[in-house]
Amino acid sequence: xxxxxxxxxxxxxxxxxxxxxxxxxxxxxxxxxxxxxxxxxxxxxxxxxxxxxxxxxxxxxxxxxxxxxxxxxxxxxxxxxxxxxxxxxxxxxx
Amino acid sequence: xxxxxxxxxxxxxxxxxxxxxxxxxxxxxxxxxxxxxxxxxxxxxxxxxxxxxxxxxxxxxxxxxxxxxxxxxxxxxxxxxxxxxxxxxxxxxxxxxxxxxxxxxxxxxxxxxxxxxxxxxxxxxxxxxxxxxxxxxxxxxxxxxxxxxxxxxxxxxxxxxxxxxxxxxxxxxxxxxxxxxxxxxxxxxxxxxx
Numbered sequence: 001x002x003x004x005x006x007x008x009x010x011x012x013x014x015x016x017x018x019x020x021x022x023x024x025x026x027x028x029x030x031x032x033x034x035x036x037x038x039x040x041x042x043x044x045x046x047x048x049x050x051x052x053x054x055x056x057x058x059x060x061x062x063x064x065x066x067x068x069x070x071x072x073x074x075x076x077x078x079x080x081x082x083x084x085x086x087x088x089x090x091x092x093x094x
Numbered sequence: 095x096x097x098x099x100x101x102x103x104x105x106x107x108x109x110x111x112x113x114x115x116x117x118x119x120x121x122x123x124x125x126x127x128x129x130x131x132x133x134x135x136x137x138x139x140x141x142x143x144x145x146x147x148x149x150x151x152x153x154x155x156x157x158x159x160x161x162x163x164x165x166x167x168x169x170x171x172x173x174x175x176x177x178x179x180x181x182x183x184x185x186x187x188x189x190x191x192x193x194x195x196x197x198x199x200x201x202x203x204x205x206x207x208x209x210x211x212x213x214x215x216x217x218x219x220x221x222x223x224x225x226x227x228x229x230x231x232x233x234x235x236x237x238x239x240x241x242x243x244x245x246x247x248x249x250x251x252x253x254x255x256x257x258x259x260x261x262x263x264x265x266x267x268x269x270x271x272x273x274x275x276x277x278x279x280x281x282x283x284x285x286x287x288x
Contacts, residue, residue, distance in 0.1 A: 015174070019167040023160055026281075030156035033286035046282045053163075053278045061170050062271045068105040074119060082126050082279060086133045090287070093137035 018056045025049050043090050047083045054079050110265030118272045121235070125276045128231070129283060132224045139220055144288050146221040154205050155285040158198050159277060162236075165194035166274040169243070169267045179257035181250060188247040188263075191270070195240045202233055225284055232276055239273045242266045 029049055032042060058075050059065045108115050136143040172187035209226075216223050246266040249255065255263055 015167065015170050019163065022163045026156060026159045026163065029159075029282050029286055030152060033152050033282075033288075036288075038288040043287055046287050050279055050282055054275055057166065057271055057275045057278065061166050061274075062268055063106075063109045066106045067108055071108055071115070075122075078119075078122050078126055082129050085130045086283065086287075089130075089133040089137040093140050 015060060018060050022053050022056055025053055040090060040094065044087065047087055051079065051083055108268075110261060110268045114265045114268055118268060121272060122276070125231075125279075128224075128228055129279060132228065132283065135220060135224065142219060143221050146219065146225075147285070147288060150225065150285050151205055151208070152285045154201050155281050158201055159281045161194045161198045161201075162274045162277050165191040165198070166271050168194065169270050173260070173263060173267055176250075176255055176260040176263055177257055181253070181255065184255070184263070185247055185250050188243055188250065192240055192243055192247070195236055195243070198236055199233070199240075202229070202236075206230075228280055228284060232273070232280060235273050235276070239266075239270045242269055 029046060032046065055076075058072075058079070062075075064072055064075060168187045168191035172184045172191070175181075175183035175187060209222075214222050214226075216226050243266055246255075246263055249262060
């Protein structure tokens with residue numbers, strides 16, 4: 001696929017809809033905490049929410065989409081190592 | 095045509111200055127180690143962490159998340175504006191982002207005032223040690239990010255940036271997004287996940 005940074009993003013996936021999606025995901029995280037939802041399933045849902053928001057930031061706001069694989073591996077590797085480590089510690093503590 | 099296709103398939107360069115990215119990776123490494131240390135320590139002290147997590151103000155935590163996400167969005171709008179050579183709009187978006195950062199700092203100070211006025215400090219217990227260390231460390235990064243954005247907006251007002259030259263804005267924006275990225279993990283980890 002050809003990449004051109006000046007091409008507009010799609011009408012459904014652009015910086016505005018990404019911003020709104022991240023606001024909604026943040027509110028869902030807050031509500032889950034406020035309703036005292038807990039347990040391993042909720043922890044996984046919250047971590048998936050974190051990964052989704054971080055993906056938006058790294059890929060679309062930091063504009064790492066299309067950069068050298070090395071930089072993307074560093075950024076996404078950092079994210080996955082942290083989230084997997086958190087998940088493992090929660091599973092171990094059950 | 096073939097030449098165009100070959101050029102288009104080459105990976106893009108990192109936006110902004112490479113030196114800033116090295117700094118960003120170093121910062122992320124430090125925060126990453128701190129997050130994992132928090133998770134490991136929590137696993138060994140679940141009852142204490144769950145008990146004291148309830149004393150945190152998740153409303154302020156959520157509001158601060160919304161503010162940082164919005165501040166990042168405003169910075170993206172600023173980059174898009176400067177690419178269209180619209181310097182005035184770019185400046186306005188950066189000021190809007192600085193406004194969000196200022197409200198973030200004020201809310202955080204309010205949160206700290208509440209905790210410190212109840213006698214809570216780094217020595218209170220392990221949970222508060224992590225909570226205060228992580229959030230204060232992040233707080234300092236927000237201040238640094240705002241100083242960088244302020245320096246950029248001053249340079250923009252003096253006509254240093256245009257559609258042909260905006261690497262400085264991209265550099266500052268990358269750092270600001272890193273501050274947002276860290277908080278996106280910090281908020282659920284410290285305030286919500288139990």
